[in-house]
Amino acid sequence: MEKLYTFLKYTFITLWTVFIVAPFLWAVSTSFKDFQSVNSKVTYIPWLDFEPTLEGWRVLVKSPARGGVDIVEPYFNSIFVTCTASLVSIVLGTLAAYALSRFTFKAGFVRNNDITFFFISQRIMPPIVLSIPFFIFLSTIGLLDSLLGLVVVYIVLLMPIAVWIMVDFFNRVPKELDETALIDGCNPYQAFYKVVLPNSIPGLIVAGMFCIIFGWIDFFFAFILTFTEVQLLPVKVVALNSSITPWWSLSASALISVAPLIIVAFVVERYLSKGNLSGALK
C-alpha cells in the first residue's frame, strides 16, 4: 500500500513536471532556430536536428533601424512600472491593512469589513469595466501614454491584493503582541515598525510576490493606455507577431519575459519555508 502510494505520487509528479516543463524546453529549442529549421520539418535537438543560431535573440536587442525589434526599453519600462507600483502598493496597502485589522472604523453603516470588501471589489470587476474610466482619467490629467500614468493605474490594480493579503495576515498576529509593545514603552508607530513589521516579513513577501506577478503579466491596461511613447514588455512581445510569425524571436522574448518571475519564485520559496512566524505565536 505504502509502495503503491509512493509509486503513484512520483508518477503524478513526473507527469506534471513534463506538462509544465515541456513548453519551456520547446521554447528554448525554438529560440535557437532560424526560418529554415522551423519551417522545413519537425526538429528538436540542436546540432543533431538543426544548426543552432543566435539570430532569434540578436533581433531582440537590435534597434528597429537595423532590422531589430529592441525589447530592451520595454523590458526596463516593465521592470520600472511593476516595481514602483508594487512598492507603493505594499507600503500603502500594509498601512491600510494594519489599520483595518487593529482599529474599529464606523462611518454610517460602513464597518471595517465593508472597507476591506471595497478594496477587494476593485478586483472582482472585469478589468474592461475600468478601462474607459482609466482612459478618460489619464487623458484628463495628461498622463496617457506615460510611465507615471501606468504606475498610477497599476497601483489601483495591485493595492487591493496587498490589502487583502495583509489584512488576513495581521488578523492572525495576536493583538497582544502590539499591546505588549505598547506596555514596553513603544508608541503606536514604534509598535508597528519595531514589533509588528519585523514579524510580518512572510506576509509582506507573499503580498509582494503577488503584486509583482500581477503587475508583470498585465497586458490589458498596458495595451489600452499606451501608444508609441511608452511600451511595456507584454505588449511588445505580442506585437512581434506580424504577417510572418517569427517563432524564434517570439520564443526568446517569451523566455526572458518569464525569467524574472522564475527568479522571484525561487527566492520567495526560500524565504517562505523559513517563515519565522509559524509556531511562535499562539
Add this chain to the structure above:
Amino acid sequence: MNLIGENITYKPDDQFHLNDVSFNFKKGNLYTILGRTLSGKTTFLKTIAGLLNPDSGNLSFEEKDFSKIPVWERNVAMVYQQFINYPHLNVYENIIFPLKQRKLSQDQIKTDVEEALKTVGLIGFENRKIQELSGGQQQRVALARSLAKKAKILLLDEPLVNLDYKLREQLREEFKKIFSEGMSQETILIYSTTDPQEVMELNGEVIVLDEGKVLQKGPAKEIFENPLNLKVAEISNDPPMNILKGLKNSDDLNFENISIKSPKHFKNLENQNYNFGIRASEIKLDDNGEEFEIELAEISGSETLLHLKKGNSKLIALIEEVMNFKIHQKVKINFNSNKFYAFNQSGELVSSPYGINNG
C-alpha cells in the same frame, strides 16, 4: 502614592465588563484578582495598563490622573496568559527591549537583564530563539522581561493557565519566591487567576470579581474563612463549595431526610430555611453515615473526587486517597458539621465556622 480606582465602569456593548469597581492598591503589596473566565479580570488589568479606557470612573497613581497618561508612558509591565514574546528577537533581545525603549545605559541594562534571567532561571538561554523554548520557558521569558523593567505596577494575567499541571505547580512555587523576595517595595503586584488554590498560596489581598462586579475584598484568609455570599463561596473554592437547601431546627439541620446535629456556631441562628455550605474536603466516607449514590468518580493525583446525589441534592466529596468506585454505587458519608456555613435565602453569609468579622 497609591494606585486608586474609583467607580470604574466599562461597558463596550450591552454587557458590563467592569461594573463600578473601586480599589486602593498600596506599594509593596500583592493583589490577586479571583474570578471565573469572562468575569472581567483581563479588562481590569488592561484598564490599569491603559490599553482600555473605562467609560466612567477615575484612575490615579501617585496622585496623578492615570487616564491622561498613555500606555507607553505608564511604566507598567504585563504578562499575558498566552506566552507573548517578540518572535523575531532572541531571549536576550526580548528582555532588553523595554529597557532599550527607556534608553537606559548599557551597563544598567546588562545588570538588570542578568538579574532577571537569574530570577527566572534562564541563565544560558540568552541566545535561544523564542520558538525553540517550551511553553514554560516562554512564559519565564515574558516574566523576566516584565521584571527587568522594574515597573511600578506589575500585572500578571493568569500567567500559569496555559501550562501543563506539573509545570504550573513548579512555576507557582517559584512565583511565590520571586514575589516574596525579588520584588521591590516600590512595586504594586496584581495577579489574576481562576484558581482559588493559587490565591491561597500567594496569600495576598484578594478581590473577587464576577460579571465585572467586585463581590468581596480582603486578605486571602478572610475570603477563605468568610465568603460573603454563595457566589464567592462558589468562586473561591475548587471544587466549589457544596450548597444544600435545608431547614434548621433548634437542635438539628434537616435536608433530604437527613438530620444532622446543629453545630455550636449555629446556635444564634433563627430556626428557618437556609442554604448550608460545606467544603468537599469536609465530607468523609463513614459506614455509619448517610447513604448517597455516586454519579461520577474522578481520580486526580492522590485524591478522589466523588460526585454524589441524593434526592435533589448534589454534592462533591474530596477523598484524600485513591479509591476505585463504580458509577451508581451507594456510599455512606459523614459531614463534619463543625465546618458548616449558613447562607440566608438571598445568598448572604449569616454564619461561618470561623465567626463573621463584620458582624
